[in-house]
Amino acid sequence: RPLFQSLQTLAEDNASFFQGSGTEVGRRFAAAFAALREHGRRLEPALRHFSRLYHRFDLDEATPGNGYRSLVQTARCCLAHAVHKS
DSSP states (O other), X not given: OHHHHHHHHHHHHHHHHHHTTOSHHHHHHHHHHHHHHHHHXXXXXXXXXXXXXXXXXXXXXXXXXXXXXXXXXXXXXXXXXXXXXX
């Protein structure tokens, strides 16, 4: 949850900042940050759902790995990268 909260806050702040620039590039950045905020808002429930389920699909207790777990981990890495770049 903190990762998504950070993304929401940063995306809103950056969208506001760039929207106020009054330039075409600023408007495009503002639109990109607004889209990033919206994608994050929609992605959070899906990742939460997968996080509750992925342990059921592990190979065994000693091997915690499957496609769902990898998908969640990859999405979290992308989110962390987006937060860092924002």
